[in-house]
Amino acid sequence: MLLQILSHTPEWVFGLFALLVWLGxxxxxxxxxxxxxxxxxxxxxxxxxxxxxxxxxxxxxxxLVGWAAAAAVATMATQAIALPAVTRFDAATRSFRMAGSAVPLVLMMGIFFTKYVVGVLMAMHPELTHQASFAVGISTLYGAFSGMFFGRALRLWKLALREVRELRGLRSPSAA
Structure with missing residues (x-):
């Protein structure tokens, strides 16, 4: 069965998978x-x-409500996690120095495999489209992945804003 599923998978899906693995x-x-x-x-x-x-x-x-609710909760939960101590923002180069992490790879694979499995399930059982519990469950999973991604980026944006404010504070005449 698995070989049959893989043989019916469009070739571009394997390219997308490779790209996401490489990026992660x-x-x-x-x-x-x-x-x-x-x-x-x-x-x-x-x-x-x-x-x-x-x-x-x-x-x-x-x-959509399931997606949005899960995205909001995951974004807030991710905000409670401190950035690794080595994380720095350089305002001059507009770049971050970051520790390595498997989290982005796991999140990318989570979204990819969720999309792939849902596609296979819907091809085999089209009636799932109309089952509210399936739709909300899968959408909630997608939303949680999205919220974690957004929350991680939001923590970095906050660091960047804090660094820029501190830099401006050091250069302002009132700081002298």
Whole structure:
């Protein structure tokens, strides 16, 4: 059965999988990440997540509410987690020095495999589209992934704003 499922998978899906593994694996190592990439990656993953909800369940209000509620809760929960001590923002280069982490890879794979499994299930059992519990459950999972991505980026944006404010405070005439 698995070989049959894989043989009916469009080739571009394997390319997307490889791209996401590559992007996630790059984040396993400590390094420098630009502000633009820190901003674009969560937006891309949120877009992929919302596309997963829309493509599977259309504009189902309950699915969208489940997605939004889970995204909000996961965003808030992620805010409670401190950034690694080595994380720094350099305002001059608009980049972050960050510790390596498996979290982005896990989140990307979570969204990818959720979308893939849902696609397979819906192809095999189209009636699932109309089951509210399935729609809300899957949408909630997508929302949780999105919220974690957004929450991680939000922590970095807050660090950047704090660093810029401190830098401006040091240079202002009132600070002298």
């Amino acid at each position: 694996a790059r984040q396993l190592r400590e390094g420098t990440v630009g502000l633009m990439r820190v901003s674009l990656m969560p937006l891309a993953m949120i877009g992929l997540s919302l596309y997963g909800v829309w493509s599977a369940f259309g504009n189902s209000p309950m699915a």
